[in-house]
Amino acid sequence: MYIIGKEEADAVQRVIESKKLFRYLDGDESESARFEAEWAAKIGARHAVAVTSGTAALIAALVGLGVGPGDEVIVPAYTFMATALAPLAVGAVPIIAEVDASLTLDPVDAERKITPRTRAIIPVHMVGLPSNMDALMAVARRHNVKVLEDACQADGGSYGGKRLGSIGDAGAFSFNHYKIITCGEGGVMVTDDETVYHRALVFHDGGSVFRDHASRCPFARNLVKK
Numbered sequence: 301m302y303i304i305g306k307e308e309a310d311a312v313q314r315v316i317e318s319k320k321l322f323r324y325l326d327g328d329e330s331e332s333a334r335f336e337a338e339w340a341a342k343i344g345a346r347h348a349v350a351v352t353s354g355t356a357a358l359i360a361a362l363v364g365l366g367v368g369p370g371d372e373v374i375v376p377a378y379t380f381m382a383t384a385l386a387p388l389a390v391g392a393v394p395i396i397a398e399v400d401a402s403l404t405l406d407p408v409d410a411e412r413k414i415t416p417r418t419r420a421i422i423p424v425h426m427v428g429l430p431s432n433m434d435a436l437m438a439v440a441r442r443h444n445v446k447v448l449e450d451a452c453q454a455d456g457g458s459y460g461g462k463r464l465g466s467i468g469d470a471g472a473f474s475f476n477h478y479k480i481i482t483c484g485e486g487g488v489m490v491t492d493d494e495t496v497y498h499r500a501l502v503f504h505d506g507g508s509v510f511r512d513h514a515s516r517c518p519f520a521r522n523l524v525k526k
């Protein structure tokens with residue numbers, strides 16, 4: 301369980317006293333930009349987008365992965381409801397697959413549930429237990445579907461020498477009050493894929509194309525003030 305102590309209180313006080321509460325500081329590095337860089341490095345992903353919750357991280361990642369209306373997304377039967385609500389939020393249909401004795405998504409049943417409409421699989425690393433990522437990645441690659449790791453209950457966990465969230469095509473983390481790390485409410489998505497990152501950026505804030513993030517978006521660079 302997390303502990304909120306003096307370090308956290310000092311960090312909040314620093315931000316309040318700076319009077320710069322916006323996500324973007326017009327060129328100066330904001331706390332959220334610094335956090336994104338540190339989190340991406342910690343998890344071993346190329347990019348991170350800080351958002352308001354784990355649910356928002358899942359939705360931004362699905363948009364980034366190109367999941368949309370009519371697509372099917374396989375989710376495990378044992379999870380928090382947000383894993384299934386995120387596909388619904390982008391107009392996709394959550395398809396429930398069994399968990400195995402590990403309490404995480406059963407790769408055999410996940411493969412059985414794949415149809416021509418399946419676009420993504422969301423393994424959930426429940427209560428810090430890693431899903432069987434070797435088997436699930438093999439299933440996904442066999443059927444050409446994307447993998448979004450729901451690491452909302454496994455901030456900082458690892459599998460086979462890699463951080464959870466960095467193994468699939470994208471990962472989502474939660475910092476809500478009950479999670480391993482908290483800021484009250486918060487979340488972050490990670491990915492190595494440039495296109496997934498740019499789509500998630502624009503989804504999480506339409507202003508990304510002209511605010512500080514714009515320098516990171518190839519399609520928005522020509523809009524940035526010189």
Ligand SMILES: Cc1ncc(COP(=O)(O)O)c(C=O)c1O
Nearest residue numbers: 353354355380382452453474476
């Ligand atoms: C497995 C799982 N996925 C997603 C979420 C959603 O995170 P948040 O509450 O930050 O939206 C949670 C949080 O409870 C969770 O446990």
